[in-house]
Amino acid sequence: MLTEFLRDQFFTTAWFGLMAFVWFGWSQEDPPRRWRVWLGVGSAVGVAFAGAFGILTALHWGQPTSLQGKYVWFGVLVAAEVVAAGVGCLVLARRGRSRWMAWWVAVVVAAHFLPLALFLRDFGVAAVGVAQLAALGWAVPRLRAVTTTSSRLAGPIMGVSLLLSAAVGAALALPNL
Template identity: 60%
Template sequence: MLTDFTRDHAFTIAWFGLMAFVWCGWAQEDPPPRWRWCLGVASGLGAILAGGFGYSVALHWDDGSALEGRYEWFGAVVGLEVLLAGAGCLVLARRSQSRWMAWWVALVVALHFIPLAFFLGDWSLALLGLMQAAALFGLLPRLRRTDEPTSRLVGPVMGASLLVFALLSCVVFVARIGSPW
């Protein structure tokens, strides 16, 4: 993450750690046996980042945010994205295509990073979202050939990309700001 706001930087690392934990957890719905240990390690690292940088957010709460004065707009955009993800899942469930829910939610999440980049003034987030979206579309041919839950492949893609982004952001955080605590 490339921002001048310490709280935003710490929050993004914590949130991406938590989301890496969640996506790697969703991937454990039906993983190949050889992937299980990697998913467990990635989940653990995500949880550590979430906890450690979550504490940092509390320490830096008064440092300001790029969202100052725009919380309502940010909330409206996120609310619309949640509605879009939920509506898509409802449609998939009614069409008996629930296995596609993970892919749909992942696409909404990936595309969410584009407006988030505008709100936070950090184009690395847009790059992350575009890379995730490209990877998700790249998975489509393989996903269409099977009846497996899409979470089997989507979870590791999303979890790994968020974890790598969070870890790289940690390096930037420590280099620019110092200890998160």
């Protein structure tokens, strides 16, 4: 979002749009009735960002990227994230706490934005992760007070934060076309 690399800016905006779609989708597992339309709208807007900025990424693929020479370590980071999310969900399932899976995955995703910001040389990504972690911490007592799935709050927290980040990324990237 705050990178000097236009290709990375386009890709991050597209990726955040796609992930907003995913999180809004997961939040539709058990939403309050009044949220349903808004979750669908969020999903649609996320897909629009993903499509438009995915095309811009492809059109600017030859431009420099902050990941040049770091692809292996970037892969290690992503693999560690996937393993942490998967192992945590397995532990939650075995302990009969599967309703917390969405929250756990959200925490892992948000935390991975911190080292990701170093790879991308984009501290806006770290700011998103910190904001998400704070919001997910805020959600814990609310989730403990109910028996619904954690996707009810974790999904919108992640979806809204990623969609807003995609919008900021778009606003910063488009003047550079």
